Amino acid sequence: MPEAKTPKVQRSDSSTGRPAVVAGFASGIWVVVKREMGAYFDSPIAYIYATVFLVLSSTTFMNSFFLDSIVDMSAYFDLLPFLLIPFVPAMTMRTWAEEHAQHTFELLMTLPLRSLQVVLGKYAAALLFYLLILAGTTPIVIMLVWLGSPDLGLIFSSYLGALFLGAFFLSFGLFLSGLTHNQIVAFVLATLMGFAFVVSGHEKVVAVLDGLSPGWQLGTWLFESLSVMPHYESFTRGVLGLGSALYFLLMIGFFVWMNEVTLRRNRF
Amino acid sequence: MITVESVTKTYGSLVAVDDVSFKIAAGEIVGFVGPNGAGKSTMLKMLSTYLYPSSGTIAVAGFDAVTESLEVRRRIGYLAGDTPLYQDMRVDEFLRFIGRARGLRGADLDRAFDQTVDLCGVGVVLAMRIDQCSTGFRQRVGLASALIHDPPILLLDEPTHGFDPLQVIAFRELLQKLRPGRAILFSTHITADVEAISDRVLIIHLGRLLGDGRVDELATAAGLPGDSLEATFAHLVRASASPSPDRSHA
Numbered sequence: 001m002p003e004a005k006t007p008k009v010q011r012s013d014s015s016t017g018r019p020a021v022v023a024g025f026a027s028g029i030w031v032v033v034k035r036e037m038g039a040y041f042d043s044p045i046a047y048i049y050a051t052v053f054l055v056l057s058s059t060t061f062m063n064s065f066f067l068d069s070i071v072d073m074s075a076y077f078d079l080l081p082f083l084l085i086p087f088v089p090a091m092t093m094r095t096w097a098e099e100h101a102q103h104t105f106e107l108l109m110t111l112p113l114r115s116l117q118v119v120l121g122k123y124a125a126a127l128l129f130y131l132l133i134l135a136g137t138t139p140i141v142i143m144l145v146w147l148g149s150p151d152l153g154l155i156f157s158s159y160l161g162a163l164f165l166g167a168f169f170l171s172f173g174l175f176l177s178g179l180t181h182n183q184i185v186a187f188v189l190a191t192l193m194g195f196a197f198v199v200s201g202h203e204k205v206v207a208v209l210d211g212l213s214p215g216w217q218l219g220t221w222l223f224e225s226l227s228v229m230p231h232y233e234s235f236t237r238g239v240l241g242l243g244s245a246l247y248f249l250l251m252i253g254f255f256v257w258m259n260e261v262t263l264r265r266n267r268f
Numbered sequence: 269m270i271t272v273e274s275v276t277k278t279y280g281s282l283v284a285v286d287d288v289s290f291k292i293a294a295g296e297i298v299g300f301v302g303p304n305g306a307g308k309s310t311m312l313k314m315l316s317t318y319l320y321p322s323s324g325t326i327a328v329a330g331f332d333a334v335t336e337s338l339e340v341r342r343r344i345g346y347l348a349g350d351t352p353l354y355q356d357m358r359v360d361e362f363l364r365f366i367g368r369a370r371g372l373r374g375a376d377l378d379r380a381f382d383q384t385v386d387l388c389g390v391g392v393v394l395a396m397r398i399d400q401c402s403t404g405f406r407q408r409v410g411l412a413s414a415l416i417h418d419p420p421i422l423l424l425d426e427p428t429h430g431f432d433p434l435q436v437i438a439f440r441e442l443l444q445k446l447r448p449g450r451a452i453l454f455s456t457h458i459t460a461d462v463e464a465i466s467d468r469v470l471i472i473h474l475g476r477l478l479g480d481g482r483v484d485e486l487a488t489a490a491g492l493p494g495d496s497l498e499a500t501f502a503h504l505v506r507a508s509a510s511p512s513p514d515r516s517h518a
Contacts, residue, residue, distance in 0.1 A: 024371075031368045035354070042356050103352040107413075110316045110348070111369045112341040267320045267337075 028113045032121020033128070036095075040129050045094075053087055054136045061140065071148035073140060077158040077236045081198045081229065084169050089190030091129065092173030093183045095122055100181040105266075115263040123174055123256055130166045134159070154238040161235025164248040168228060169194055171255035178262045201229020269294050269421055269451035270315065275324030277310050277475075284310040286475035287324070292451045292468075294420070297443055299462030300455040301501055302472035308455040309349050311472070312425045315453070316346040328421060342370075345414035349425040349455075351407055355399035359390055359409050362398060363416060370417040380416050387442065388412040403430035411439075415446070422446065424454035428461055440465045459497040469497060471504055478504045 040046040057079065064075040099105040108118060144150040172193055177186040199205045200222040209219030223230065228251075231244035270292040277285040285307040292298050302308045313319040314326055317337035326333035328340040354362055363384065367377045385391050388408045393401050398409060407430045414422060428436050443452060443465050453470075456462060462469055463483055471479035471486070479486045479500075487493055487500045490507075 027371075027373075028369070031365065035357075035365050038361070039354070039356060102355060103348070103350045104354055105352075106313070106318050106348045107352040110318050110341055110344075110346050111366070112338055112371070113369060114338060267318065 025114075025117060028117040029121045029124065032113070032118055033125045036122055036125030037128065040125070046129065049087070049091060050133050050136060053083065053133055057083055057137065058140065071144050071150045073144065073150070073155055073158060074236065076137070076140065077162060080162055081165060081232060084166060085194040085198060086191055088130075088166065088169035088173050089176075089187045089194065092126060092170060092177050092190060093187040094177070095126065095174050096178040097181055097183040097186050101183075109263070109266070115260045119174070119256060119260045119263065123170065123259075126170045126174065127167055130170060131163070134162060134166065151238070154236075157238045157240055158236045160240065161232050164235065164245070165228065165232050168197075168248050168251050168255075171252040171259075175255045175259040175262070178259050197226070197228040201227035201233075269329055270453065271325075271327040272311075272315075273325045275311075275314065275321045275326060277307075277314060277319065278322045283475050285314070285321075288472070288475070288477045289324075290470055290477065290480050292453055294449055294451050295447060296467050297447055297452045297454075297465055298468045298470060299466035300453055300470045300472065301457075301459060301462055301497070302455075303505060304457075306472045307475040308472055309425050310475075312346070312423050312453070312455060313348070315423050316344060316348070317341055318346075318348075343419055344421045344423055345417065345419035346422075347410045347414040347424045347427055349429075351410040351429070353398045353406060353410060353413070356397065358395060358397055359401065359405075360394040362409065363390075363412055366413040367416045372417060380418065384412045384416045387415065387445075389438070404432060404435050407431060408435075411442075420450055422450055422452040422454075424452070426456060427454050428456060428458060436461065459501055463497050471501055473505045473508050476508065478508050 057076065060079055061073070061076040068075065096105070099108060109115075141150075141155060144155075145152075169190075173186075173190040176189040176193065177183075180186050180189070200209075200219075206219035206223045209222065210217050212218065228247075231241075231247045234241045234244045270290075272291070273289050275285060275288050276283065288307075288311065300308050300311070310319065314321050314333065315328060317333050317340050320334045320337075329343045331339040331343070333340050354365070357365065360381075363381055364377065367380055372380050385394065388411050390405065390408050390412055393405050393409070398406060401409065407427070411424070411427060414424065428439055431439060440461070443454075446452065454461075466483075468481060469479065469483055469486060470477060479489070481489070483497045483500070484493075486497070486504075487495045490500050490503050492500055492503055
């Protein structure tokens with residue numbers, strides 16, 4: 001059953017005459033964002049995630065950079081989807097599961113915030129954290145500019161693709177975390193989903209799936225309709241396609257909405 | 269302020285609350301008594317809108333707890349069982365977070381924060397992380413979080429859990445201070461708390477409401493005039509016919 005919108009005419013709330021205080025929609029989201037960012041940075045987890053991700057991605061990139069001697073970041077962005085498969089679920093697995101473990105889910109859901117405000121707050125905080133980590137890779141761009149003349153337009157478009165890709169992974173990571181009270185289950189489910197979205201865009205996987213179902217052309221169908229890779233790769237090739245942006249926005253919207261529906265279902 | 273009409277809550281085949289009705293007016297302190305698993309917490313969860321009833325209606329401050337749940341949440345102060353608190357936050361951070369989530373800002377938030385800290389006696393632990401506080405202080409912080417927005421309706425699930433005898437006395441005094449204009453419902457196992465501060469008692473067992481009235485009224489109705497609430501409670505619970513051991517609808 002949907003939550004009611006605030007009635008235009010307020011009923012008398014008490015014999016004491018105290019008015020009910022109301023947080024605006026955006027400020028309600030911001031309250032949750034601040035709480036979540038505090039939770040990330042008050043524990044060593046955020047620093048460990050950031051360090052592991054940056055060290056792993058940068059060292060792998062530097063290896064291919066010195067081997068190929070090409071002043072661009074394509075090797076970095078080719079690797080990124082595979083790094084995000086385990087990395088994002090590790091970030092999102094605690095989001096709802098931890099609320100259940102600490103019993104704070106009940107506290108959160110009895111505050112005068114809409115379910116959507118809570119979901120958007122948690123999502124925005126996770127996205128901010130991801131952006132901060134992505135910003136940690138800018139020394140690579142500075143190094144490339146210092147060493148030669150990289151295509152900055154291509155790098156910008158690739159970063160936009162990386163932003164969309166991370167935002168998409170976060171959306172289903174949060175949704176899956178909301179389905180279970182167990183962090184490990186949330187991690188495994190999100191990793192498997194991320195893996196499916198990425199490998200369904202790999203040409204060998206497409207060929208194998210098509211070979212298994214010649215009549216259905218399952219591999220081609222998955223590649224064209226669901227896989228994240230054609231859309232991400234259009235950004236890393238320097239094409240800012242409206243279709244690909246729309247794919248990401250629709251998928252993110254779908255999983256955020258599903259997360260909100262899951263929260264509301266918990267009340268029944 | 270609170271009207272509960274024929275409310276039932278089921279979890280699959282288990283009936284946690286079975287056709288319960290009662291009313292609580294402003295200025296009343298009502299104790300909610302029952303054995304473990306009687307349905308007290310489920311009833312409070314429904315009043316707080318955390319859970320929706322399977323059937324029946326709940327009105328809080330004139331708002332329907334299902335279709336106008338947000339309006340209800342704005343008007344209640346709710347301390348859930350297990351005292352859920354963000355253990356990684358400092359006490360002051362936590363209380364300000366709750367205040368902001370309830371729409372308090374700037375000077376209003378500062379004023380509400382100072383008043384609640386004084387009222388609940390948590391000033392000495394403000395700079396401590398919640399997971400470093402004792403059980404009694406954690407309980408007081410939970411109470412402060414339920415009070416920071418000065419709500420007209422207070423729902424407290426086992427509020428004296430973890431309190432020492434002095435803290436229990438302080439809690440009783442606090443409820444008396446909070447009484448004017450407020451509807452207060454608190455659940456407990458400790459019948460002495462209820463006798464000391466409640467105007468009225470609700471006795472629940474196996475999801476069913478066995479009694480609703482003053483302690484002396486309930487004792488007289490149970491044929492135990494002049495007896496304690498503990499004796500009345502034990503008599504009513506033993507006398508109540510249990511529909512089936514697992515309260516399931518076959």
